[in-house]
Amino acid sequence: MHIGVPKEIKNHEYRVALTPGGVRELVARGHRVSVQTGAGGGAGYSDDAYRDAGAEVSDDIEALWAAAELILKVKEPQAEEVARLRSGQTLFTYLHLAAEERLTRGLLDSGATCIAYETITDDQGGLPLLAPMSRVAGRMAIQAGAHGLEKAQGGAGILLPGVPGVAPAKVTVIGGGVVGENAARMALGLGADVTILDKSLPRLEVLDHRYQGSIRTVYSTTETLEAAVRESDLIIGAVLVPGAAAPKLITRAMLAEMKPGSVLVDVAIDQGGCFETSKPTTHAEPSYVVDGIVHYCVANMPGAVARTSTQALTNATQPFVLALADKGWKKALTEDVHFRAGLNVHAGKLTHAAVGETFGLDVVTAEQLLQA
Structure with missing residues (x-):
């Protein structure tokens, strides 16, 4: 051939x-x-x-x-x-x-x-050709979010791990799949205060056992999502509906409840994005600000680490x-x-x-x- x-x-x-x-x-x-x-x-x-x-x-x-x-x-x-x-x-x-x-x-x-x-699927119900790039994107999401929190990028001027005497940033990851776990793992490794939201109790149980409680696992509801919006400095959108458009989980109205200068990283942007205010960006101009909230929505994140x-x-x-x-x-x-x-x-x-x-x-x- x-x-x-x-x-x-x-x-x-x-x-x-x-x-x-x-x-x-x-x-x-x-x-x-x-x-x-x-x-x-x-x-x-x-x-x-x-x-x-x-x-x-x-x-x-x-x-x-x-x-x-x-x-x-x-x-x-x-x-x-x-x-x-x-x-x-x-x-x-x-x-x-x-x-x-x-x-x-x-x-x-x-x-x-x-x-x-x-x-493409596998025997375990996974997506084996999406997984490698999901791992890369999940890990990169924390790098991008940490950069976005810098004051010069429009962020609140927060160092993700904090320093002795100063609390670390609160990071919420929406979705506990491959992207979400890799993002949470990176954030934890950097010393952030990390929470994962997901609608699958079995998945939350796996993550809780794997990380021995060092990452908080929370069942995703409207109430818990709204709480995350109010409390988080960085939110990673890691929701996947295989082959379908991502659901819009954070609306524009909800941005008013977020801390000024907090950051949204939408890893689901190549499936339409899971934030209402998301729009695809490129590595040339990766972020923008809406209502005081930094948005990072690069649709080919892994391309930066080619x-x-x-x-x-x-x-x-x-x-x-x-x-x-x-x-x-x-x-x-x-x-x-x-x-x-x-x-x-x-x-x-x-x-x-x-x-x-x-x-x-x-x-x-x-x-x-x-x-x-």
Whole structure:
């Protein structure tokens, strides 16, 4: 199979979908890999490293997209990339369609087969290709929040861990999943006063046992959320509804109850965000202030630590990439029910129910398409 790896063009996105090591694995199996010039530069991988691994490296991006049967990316395709997709081609990347109606319709019009990293599942009910970037984003959220609390950034001028004689910042993490746990772990390590809110008692029990009570676990209700809004210096939005838009948990009216100069970090922004006042930002201008509250809403947070993120992502995606290359999308998805859950779009048909409900679009199941 001919696999294409274009350079990411989203603002300040430095990750790449495949490391030179990943190229070697594909080439060893007889596949052809084309990599755009400079695709790996932001993650520290030179063009020569890709050539040495067996890839063809070229700056002719139109030819790469036109020839490749399988396109590997990191972020959702931008408008000019959607225009290059064609019927019979497979795209494997993060999509987050519930937050992007224009993208959803563009992919449907392309006729391509589009498989989303973030909706592939595993035997434990997890999301194995979302988890690596969720860990990175969760840990980065605390760095971003701590920076946002600095006075020069619009924050209240609070040092997250405090100092002897001065209390640490109060950090609330909404959502106890992969993002939330990693954020809480980082905040705890820095010496903050940390609380996790979640609606799953079994999950709260796991976290309580794991951290031996050093992180407070609170069942999420309207009352406990409102209390967190009033008391917290930093709130991390780490809510995930797989494949669907994130619920708006903090309204604009609630900002008036927050401490002036406190910070909201919305890690759910690529799914529409879980704060009413959230809007996507970039690493170039990552934060803004609404009603005295600092908002950090970068939609591709892990892109800032591209080397770590690229390695973690390739470790997770490689078995699925090899399956696609060796078997083709139809056989690979037929044989693996968890991989099948990643199918979002095929030949003008939408297969993700939550996205269809969000935009009022007709949906068919992946099983129906595979049987056709």
